Amino acid sequence: MEAIDPQYGAGVLLLIAAAAVTLLLVLIIVVKLHAFISLVLVSVVTALAVGFPLGDVPDVLMFGFADTLGAVALLVAFGVMLGRLLEISGGAQVLADTLIGRFGDKRAPLALGVAALLFGFPIFFDAGLVVFLPIILTVARRFGGSLILYALPAAGAFAAMHAIVPPHPGPVAATTILGGSIGMTLLIGIPVAVVAWYVGVYLVSRFLGRRIDVALPDAVLGAVRGRDGETDGDGSGTAPVATRAPSFLTVLGLLLVPFVLISFDTVLATLVSAGVLDEGLGWVGFLSLLGYTPVALLITVLVAILVLRRPSSSLGQITGILDDALGPICTIILITGAGGMFGGVLELSGIGAALSESLSGLGMSLVVQAFVIATLLRVAQGSATVALTTAGGLIAPAVENAGLGNFEVALLVIAIAAGATVLSHVNDSGFWLVSRFFGMDVKTTLMTWTVMETTLGLAAFVLAAGLWAIV
Template identity: 35%
Template sequence: MTSLSVEILAADAAEPITSAGNAQLGIAVLAGIAVIVLLITKFKLHAFLALTIGSLALGAFAGAPLADTIKSFSTGLGNTVAGVGVLIALGAILGKLLADSGGADQIVDTILAKASKRSMPWAMVLIASVIGLPLFFEVGIVLLIPVVLLVAKRGNYSLMRIGIPALAGLSVMHGLIPPHPGPLVAIDAVGANLGVTLALGLVVAIPTVIIAGPVFSRYAARWVDIKAPEKMIPTRPSEDLEKRPGFGVTVATILLPVALMLVKALVDIVVDDPENGVQKVTDVIGSPLIALLAAVIVGMFTLGRAAGFTKERLNSTVEKSLAPIAGILLIVGAGGGFKQTLIDIGVGQMILDFSKDWSIPALLLAWLIAVAIRLATGSATVATISAAGLVAPLAEGMSTSHTALLVLAIGAGSLFFSHVNDAGFWLVKEYFGMNVGQTIKTWSVMETIISVVGIVFVLLLSLVL
């Protein structure tokens, strides 16, 4: 199951597992998050245990039966590991193949040779934006992490100076640009024109990613001046390699899942017929799991065998790639469990109930609703789906351009301030070796900048279109 499927199922959750009123739910959310932050920061408890305990506390404060809370948490954990977890594992294998074969070194050496120190953050945001166009955020992360960490290490850069532009490129594409699932769902819900939304999305995305990426990374690097974590840095291949794979074939291997997913997205848009034979094929080969699996299998030949790996060494590389991500998988899974518990106690509906009587302009209303649901549930896609469904009636009578801007306002709001209830928060924290406070000062602030700058440009465009 892909992360889109998981989050759509979450958005369509059944009746809440508690009969608590909105006031009690609001208190429960704040209390649950406080428990998680306190356990991690003051008591130094492992994030997996803190998220598990925080989820149980959330259910208890909301008055949900313990058995239902456990079921919600377990369901969310299982769905997240089944979707995102498998992608992380495949990405880790591909990353290890890149590292051990010398392919990652080849890419890094080429980037360092071609880009100056001043232009490096801009090179990273460009690479991330291109790779992130058709990919789920989590897939983009696991594909880019080896390159980001190696560039930071070998170029002696602060990790934030290189990492923030890459994260910004991926995040902006995920929230604002079709064919990503969130924008596509919103386009369908409000009846927007795909081409107009894509065009205006690029107009909004370009200045947004510049401000949140290369520009903000200057400040993020001062606030959190850390180096790439040694345990996550791909090790240099030993000198007994017969040869290193070429730059072109290495990049082609990395971009293979990107190309497969992009083909699927384009066929879905152009054909738009689930019964069509071509679309059935592309739906399979373009699914994140199959696309990454294909890249891993191809990488065994284009990277491993090209470097002279034997079958035994290939097997050893795969085995060694999985051990470092065990903790990450558990933490990301527990984050998904906490998110599902939030959804199942009815927090999303609580936000929708509060927002119905807000008397403000449609574009700003759409953004605020998406922000509130994002803060409460931690899911950008759930925030997009819920907000789009609520404001869809407002699209009646809007011009084509303003309907597209409505979609972009929702997308911008869905990215606001990622924190402890977002699996992406824990993914970034663990990969970059940061603590909770450092992750908030960098990743969470970056997401907020994307959201705020995005809605500002949406509102500015609404004045001239």
């Protein structure tokens, strides 16, 4: 669906966007209206305020809702299924114990973050988060303290890799639009992402975790059962998956299945876009299908059922376990979809054109301009990927006129990615995933996740700007 021709000037459009975000925050935080209802209501009001024809409003609302729901629902469903199987079999505990043993008890959050950085190279943010969720909760349950200490390092690692490092779609698209080298962006992006994560996520999460106490939620994956089939109080008595916990290598192998499969799609897409492989090859299409994230997670869940179930467990008992995992995520999926609806309305309202008019001719450094444009787009419509691609298109003419090399273009992509990361808030579907998965209300999520995303983006921008000044 295409954006409308705006009826108002850039200033009015930006004021409407600011007013919509303010109204949403008031409804959720002050009025205490349910987040799903608030998001849908504000989406309708915003669509009317920016001047969409009444007959087009339903399509405008469904544009963002359907796209986000289609992307998130399958990932969340298969992810929590896999997470539940790993948890109830003891596999999540085995993985946590092994990582903690290698890094030491005092470095448990660091161990989670490093693992997420490694696995975050080929996998998208939302898919990585749902797969790692049971591991985060298991480690937090074992060592105690605020959940922030364990959740933010892992979630922030996935966010850093997703925004900055190819072959993720945002940096790949921005690099392509700016005419740069994907290989150079990858080469520069990895160390920048790691350093920015350590400074902007890990150190910040330690600071926040000591000051903000977030209790461990117990509703996302269902009640925790012992391996003898006893429950922790819900009385369902669902049979266990395995009589004893799987080995570390088994658990690691299961986690690697989706990452390996998904890497087929992302890596092959990168090679095709770079011209290394011809588009339309049969084997490329087959491997890309296996690497399509929902298909990869489906395959992983089937493998987990085969590997983790004990011989005496029936498929009916396994189905009961998976049903328990699926029940509590309905709210997560709906709120995430509604967040996408709000972001879609803002995206189609002409915000990008308004920002282009507002920032043209300011004379700021190109790397700073890239960061500012991406930041404003991020705040206005929520999606980091949309902010990356849109900001890349807005500064592409200036990049072409400047005749920049691949190294400078890579720094611009990182600056754009930094701006597309900061200030995650209520119009970002990732904000709602983190909020609901970790049982945080909107205010707490703003004080933790939003702050951490901002420090992550600022750290990445400082690194990019520093290198820009040197070259």
